[in-house]
Amino acid sequence: MRILRTLALTIVAAVAVATTASASSSAVPSNTRLPSISGTAKDGRLLSASHGDWTGSPTSFAYQWQSCDRAGGSCANIGGANSRQYTVSSNDVGHTLRVAVTATNADGSGSATSRQTSVVAATGRGPVPTRPPSLSGTAQQGSTLTADRGGWSGTAPIKYDYTWQRCDANGNACVTFIAHSRTTSYTLTSSDVGHTLRLEVTAYNSRGTRSAFSNPTGVVSASKPAPTTIAVTNVSLPDRLVIDRVSFSPNPITSRSTAITARFHVADTKGLSVQGALVYALGLPYGWTYNAPEQATGSDGWATIAIQPTRNMPVRRGADLVLFVRARKPGDNLLAGVSTRRLVQDPIR
Numbered sequence: 001m002r003i004l005r006t007l008a009l010t011i012v013a014a015v016a017v018a019t020t021a022s023a024s025s026s027a028v029p030s031n032t033r034l035p036s037i038s039g040t041a042k043d044g045r046l047l048s049a050s051h052g053d054w055t056g057s058p059t060s061f062a063y064q065w066q067s068c069d070r071a072g073g074s075c076a077n078i079g080g081a082n083s084r085q086y087t088v089s090s091n092d093v094g095h096t097l098r099v100a101v102t103a104t105n106a107d108g109s110g111s112a113t114s115r116q117t118s119v120v121a122a123t124g125r126g127p128v129p130t131r132p133p134s135l136s137g138t139a140q141q142g143s144t145l146t147a148d149r150g151g152w153s154g155t156a157p158i159k160y161d162y163t164w165q166r167c168d169a170n171g172n173a174c175v176t177f178i179a180h181s182r183t184t185s186y187t188l189t190s191s192d193v194g195h196t197l198r199l200e201v202t203a204y205n206s207r208g209t210r211s212a213f214s215n216p217t218g219v220v221s222a223s224k225p226a227p228t229t230i231a232v233t234n235v236s237l238p239d240r241l242v243i244d245r246v247s248f249s250p251n252p253i254t255s256r257s258t259a260i261t262a263r264f265h266v267a268d269t270k271g272l273s274v275q276g277a278l279v280y281a282l283g284l285p286y287g288w289t290y291n292a293p294e295q296a297t298g299s300d301g302w303a304t305i306a307i308q309p310t311r312n313m314p315v316r317r318g319a320d321l322v323l324f325v326r327a328r329k330p331g332d333n334l335l336a337g338v339s340t341r342r343l344v345q346d347p348i349r
Contacts, residue, residue: 029056029103031112037099041117043090043206049099052112058103066098067091072116090206092120124155126208133201133214141193141223147184149201150212156205163200171196171216192220229299230268232276232329239269241277241327241340252349256315260289260307260346266297266327273301277327281305284322288313297327319348
C-alpha cells in the first residue's frame with residue numbers, strides 16, 4: 001500500500017512539472033499572422049507597419065525596417081529606421097522593403113518579418129524644358145556671350161550644365177568646344193569669326209536627364225579697329241580738350257611779308273583726335289599779328305590758321321612770336337566746359 005501511494009505521488013509530480021514547462025513555453029510571444037506594411041512604395045512617401053497577431057499577450061513591439069533586393073532577399077537593416085512608420089528615401093529607389101517586428105512579454109521575445117513591398121519607385125518627373133535656352137551678347141570678336149539656361153519644370157532639385165558648340169554660318173555642323181561645364185559666359189575669339197555659336201543645356205534630377213538647345217547666334221564678325229577720332233559733341237566733362245601738337249611754316253620766321261601757317265592738333269584726354277573743335281590763335285605781344293578767325297578741326301583733329309604779321313613784328317635774331325591758343329566745344333562758355341588753352345611760340349630769325 002505504501003508502495004502504491006509513493007508511485008502515485010511520483011506520477012502527480014511528473015505531470016505537474018510537465019504542465020508547468022508547457023505553460024512556460026507557450027507564454028513566450030509567438031506570431032500567428034505576419035506583420036504587414038501599408039502605404040505606397042515611392043520615395044518621400046510614409047509607410048506604416050502593423051505588428052500582426054501574436055500569442056502570449058505581448059506587452060511591447062519593436063520595429064526594424066530593412067532594405068532588400070528586388071526579389072525581397074539580401075536584406076539589411078536600415079540605420080535608425082526603428083519606428084512603426086518609415087519615410088521612404090531616394091536611396092530606397094529600386095529596392096524592396098520589409099519590417100521585422102519583435103514582440104516581448106514578461107517571459108521573453110519572439111520575432112517575425114513582413115513580406116516585401118513592391119519595388120520602390122521614384123516620385124515626381126524628370127526635367128522638362130518650358131522655355132528654350134538662349135545666348136545674349138554681340139556676335140563680334142572680343143564680345144562676351146552670356147548663357148540663359150531657359151525655363152524648366154520637374155522634381156526639384158534640378159542641376160544644370162552647359163555645352164558650347166561652334167557651328168557653320170547656317171547653324172549646322174556644330175562641334176563642341178566646351179563640354180558639360182558650369183561655364184555661363186564666353187568671350188568670342190578669332191576662331192569664332194565666320195561661325196555661329198549654339199548652347200546646349202542639360203538638366204538632371206532624380207528622375208532623369210534632358211537636354212535643350214538654343215538658337216544659333218548670328219555669324220560672328222571680326223573685331224572693329226579701335227577708334228582714332230571722336231566728334232567734339234561727344235566730349236564731355238570730366239574729359240577735356242588738349243592741344244597736343246603744333247607746327248609752323250615757315251619755322252623760323254624770317255619776314256613780315258610772308259603769312260605764317262600755324263597748325264594745331266586737338267585731342268581728348270584719351271588721346272583720340274577731336275573733330276569739330278573750334279581753335280583760336282592770338283599773337284603776342286598784341287599788335288604783332290592781325291587777328292585770325294576761329295577754325296574748326298577736321299576729321300584728323302588738325303586746324304589750320306593763317307597768321308599775317310604786321311609791320312610791328314620785329315625781324316631780328318633772338319625774338320619769338322608767342323601765340324595764345326584756345327580750343328573749345330561749340331556752344332560752351334569761352335572760359336568753361338571742356339575748353340583748353342596753351343601758349344606756343346615760333347622763333348624769329
